[in-house]
Amino acid sequence: MMGSEIKDKAAPGYKDLVLEVKDLVVHYVLQEETVEAVNGISLSLEKGKTIGLVGETGAGKTTAALAIMNLVPDPPGVIKGGTINVCGYNMLKLSSRQLEKIRGKEVSMIFQDPMTSLNPVITVGDQIAESVMLHEKLSYSQAFRRAREMLEMVGIPGDRATEYPHQFSGGMKQRVGIAIALACNPKLLLADEPTTALDVTIQAQVLDMIDELKRELGTALVMITHDLGVVAKTCDLVAVMYAGRIVEYGTLEDVFDRTMHPYTEGLFNSLPDIRNRKNQLQPIPGLMPDPTNLPRDCSFAPRCRYVSDACREAQPTKHQVSDTHIVYCSAYDDSNFQIERARGRGGNG
Amino acid sequence: MLRYIIRRLLWLIPVLICVSLTIYILMDLAPGTVIDALITEQMTPEDIEKLRQEYDLDKPVIYRYAKYMWGLLHGDLGRSQVTGISVWESFVSRFPATLKLSLVSVVIGTVLAIPIGIFAARKAGTIWDNLTTGFTLIGQSMPSFWLGLLLLIIFAYKIQLFPAGGYQGPSSYVLPAITSALMMTALTARQTRSSMLEVLRADYLRTARAKGVPERLVIRRHALKNAWIPILTTIGMGMSRFLAGSAVIETVFSWPGIGRLTVEAVSQRDVTLACGCVILTCILYVIVLLVVDLLYAFVDPRIKAKYASGGRRRKVAA
Numbered sequence: 001m002m003g004s005e006i007k008d009k010a011a012p013g014y015k016d017l018v019l020e021v022k023d024l025v026v027h028y029v030l031q032e033e034t035v036e037a038v039n040g041i042s043l044s045l046e047k048g049k050t051i052g053l054v055g056e057t058g059a060g061k062t063t064a065a066l067a068i069m070n071l072v073p074d075p076p077g078v079i080k081g082g083t084i085n086v087c088g089y090n091m092l093k094l095s096s097r098q099l100e101k102i103r104g105k106e107v108s109m110i111f112q113d114p115m116t117s118l119n120p121v122i123t124v125g126d127q128i129a130e131s132v133m134l135h136e137k138l139s140y141s142q143a144f145r146r147a148r149e150m151l152e153m154v155g156i157p158g159d160r161a162t163e164y165p166h167q168f169s170g171g172m173k174q175r176v177g178i179a180i181a182l183a184c185n186p187k188l189l190l191a192d193e194p195t196t197a198l199d200v201t202i203q204a205q206v207l208d209m210i211d212e213l214k215r216e217l218g219t220a221l222v223m224i225t226h227d228l229g230v231v232a233k234t235c236d237l238v239a240v241m242y243a244g245r246i247v248e249y250g251t252l253e254d255v256f257d258r259t260m261h262p263y264t265e266g267l268f269n270s271l272p273d274i275r276n277r278k279n280q281l282q283p284i285p286g287l288m289p290d291p292t293n294l295p296r297d298c299s300f301a302p303r304c305r306y307v308s309d310a311c312r313e314a315q316p317t318k319h320q321v322s323d324t325h326i327v328y329c330s331a332y333d334d335s336n337f338q339i340e341r342a343r344g345r346g347g348n349g
Numbered sequence: 350m351l352r353y354i355i356r357r358l359l360w361l362i363p364v365l366i367c368v369s370l371t372i373y374i375l376m377d378l379a380p381g382t383v384i385d386a387l388i389t390e391q392m393t394p395e396d397i398e399k400l401r402q403e404y405d406l407d408k409p410v411i412y413r414y415a416k417y418m419w420g421l422l423h424g425d426l427g428r429s430q431v432t433g434i435s436v437w438e439s440f441v442s443r444f445p446a447t448l449k450l451s452l453v454s455v456v457i458g459t460v461l462a463i464p465i466g467i468f469a470a471r472k473a474g475t476i477w478d479n480l481t482t483g484f485t486l487i488g489q490s491m492p493s494f495w496l497g498l499l500l501l502i503i504f505a506y507k508i509q510l511f512p513a514g515g516y517q518g519p520s521s522y523v524l525p526a527i528t529s530a531l532m533m534t535a536l537t538a539r540q541t542r543s544s545m546l547e548v549l550r551a552d553y554l555r556t557a558r559a560k561g562v563p564e565r566l567v568i569r570r571h572a573l574k575n576a577w578i579p580i581l582t583t584i585g586m587g588m589s590r591f592l593a594g595s596a597v598i599e600t601v602f603s604w605p606g607i608g609r610l611t612v613e614a615v616s617q618r619d620v621t622l623a624c625g626c627v628i629l630t631c632i633l634y635v636i637v638l639l640v641v642d643l644l645y646a647f648v649d650p651r652i653k654a655k656y657a658s659g660g661r662r663r664k665v666a667a
Contacts, residue, residue, distance in 0.1 A: 069559055071559060099561075100562070103559055109559045111552060113552060116552040117552045117553055118553055118556065120553070120651060123650075130562065134562065134563075166651050167654075
């Protein structure tokens with residue numbers, strides 16, 4: 001039905017790759033200015049794996065996720081370049097009708113704010129059942145039964161399916177959001193800061209649940225967060241984003257134990273350490289550059305403690321440290337360069 | 350919910366007292382009385398005085414008002430002082446004409462306005478939006494007596510397509526319905542546009558799209574349902590205004606509805622009939638608005654929850 005011309009079979013090993021993004025560029029074109037939200041990111045994800053997209057607010061994480069679903073609000077959002085491949089479908093080439101068949105079925109998304117992302121005038125059961133009816137061609141009563149099962153799965157009594165979002169607490173609403181996203185058993189799940197709006201105690205519950213469901217259903221997960229604790233708990237791969245670019249990419253161990261990029265180091269230094277409470281936190285000085293006016297050289301240079309003249313001349317160079325670990329930083333052009341975190345470990349790797 | 354309805358209906362009592370008192374005083378202040386038409390040249394001053402006494406015109410206005418209210422308290426709206434027909438009967442005989450015209454106008458207005466409003470909201474900022482906004486602005490600001498006369502001149506006089514007035518057969522509905530529906534369409538379309546614009550930015554529409562809901566269902570099922578309340582209010586206001594009888598439109602098209610009945614009563618200084626008409630339309634008005642209020646609960650479950658929790662907590666919440 002969905003013709004083979006859409007499935008990009010030429011892509012090597014497309015069966016295992018659930019997501020492949022190459023050189024994605026997304027801008028928001030406004031009347032007076034252009035916001036350069038995402039500036040050429042590439043990542044890939046295999047079946048059942050989890051990648052963490054980490055970075056400060058405004059690093060372009062959410063825009064990247066919306067682009068993967070081809071849901072960037074247009075206008076003003078424009079996907080300027082790159083390719084996105086979800087389960088073999090080229091998301092940027094599909095018609096809107098074909099996209100509607102893939103969204104919710106192959107790829108779905110959990111949104112950041114559960115308070116506003118549920119429709120207030122439709123029962124939660126109907127909101128879950130809707131996507132089941134659309135994608136699995138079930139009758140309303142069958143779909144509603146599935147909705148009740150999904151609610152039970154996320155730990156909400158099935159009887160509450162006939163209630164409206166305002167009758168649920170924030171954490172429960174986020175569970176409903178998760179139930180909606182997982183209702184059709186998608187192969188890829190995008191979770192956009194699913195725990196940011198929740199209490200700490202609820203955060204752990206929700207993360208555990210996502211983890212469990214992921215394992216049960218074999219879903220690949222893109223976990224968008226600024227919380228390194230969440231990354232450590234859930235992710236296999238980590239992509240650290242800064243000003244719309246990936247600055248460091250690798251396995252969880254690569255990025256956490258063999259940190260290379262000065263920005264990643266800065267993120268770790270700004271975490272409180274419970275064993276050493278007298279230590280001053282070391283925030284990264286300065287602010288993220290204005291996305292309407294990004295520098296042509298390294299965009300982290302103004303905040304970087306290791307900055308040298310080479311950084312001011314061109315975009316950072318790519319260094320493939322190992323099979324899995326990539327860092328974008330010109331400082332490594334000098335093979336003796338080490339960040340402080342690495343020195344503390346007595347060498348890199 | 351029942352408590353809420355009763356409370357709202359009890360509020361009618363002070364409203365009706367104020368309205369009827371105002372009518373009585375205003376009509377007393379206006380020059381001329383109901384007996385002016387009955388006085389002939391052959392009458393002696395004694396005859397006229399007798400007539401005045403018969404209509405209680407020799408007593409203060411408060412006396413007449415109290416007498417009227419006493420009757421009203423016993424469910425008696427009185428009789429027309431000119432024709433002697435009971436007020437209730439004249440109202441009931443004229444009401445169907447107004448009701449039919451109102452329903453036709455509201456249906457036309459709503460059916461046209463909602464798609465226009467949605468269209469304008471989705472095309473916000475484009476030339477299409479400007480065109481529809483321009484149209485609604487014209488529709489809203491055109492006086493209905495002027496539009497009515499214009500339509501009469503063109504379609505009843507120049508091209509004799511529709512009857513010039515009266516109330517016979519479906520063709521007589523066309524011109525008055527267009528006249529009143531235009532204003533209704535314009536108001537409702539503007540309201541639909543602005544309330545859709547607000548909803549179209551909502552996060553839950555993004556959730557719906559992420560589920561793979563087709564765009565037309567995103568608008569119809571997810572957005573419109575949230576935009577309903579202000580639209581419903583506008584429609585309800587339009588409906589209740591039509592039901593009260595549009596004096597202007599009914600006069601222009603010689604439509605035998607309650608709007609014209611009221612105008613006639615006032616011009617003949619028939620206080621009982623005028624007051625009766627105003628009281629009855631006032632009750633209709635309040636009932637229609639109450640129905641609209643209750644419809645909110647069906648559209649928005651959060652409002653239903655507030656009704657269910659009773660009046661006292663509603664006030665605290667507000």
